[in-house]
Amino acid sequence: MPSVQKFPSLESETRSHVDTACASFHVNRKPQTLRSWACFENGPLRPVRISGRLAWSVAEIRRLLAGGE
Incomplete structure (x- = not known):
């Protein structure tokens, strides 16, 4: 059974950039995408x-999720 990673919500994220696994979680896409x-x-x-x-x-992930392109 694969382990499930937990990531902080974007609202509580304090880093300016995140790794691919975290970004893919937030945009609901596979890391390979x-x-x-x-x-x-x-x-x-x-x-x-x-x-x-x-x-x-x-910031760009937040912009994308807010509906910006």
């Missing part, structure tokens, strides 16, 4: 790369 967005640069969110890892802007 977000990785595809990053690779092809065709999604509603664009990550930054920090030491070769993807980091997703919390």
Whole structure:
């Protein structure tokens, strides 16, 4: 049985950027979907790369969930 990760709500998130697992949880997409967005640069969110890892802007996730494109 896979372990279930728990993430803080976006309202209580204090970090400016989150990892792919956390971002995918909040936008209700699989992590691989977000990785595809990053690779092809065709999604509603664009990550930054920090030491070769993807980091997703919390502000942009909030904007997307509020209905912004």
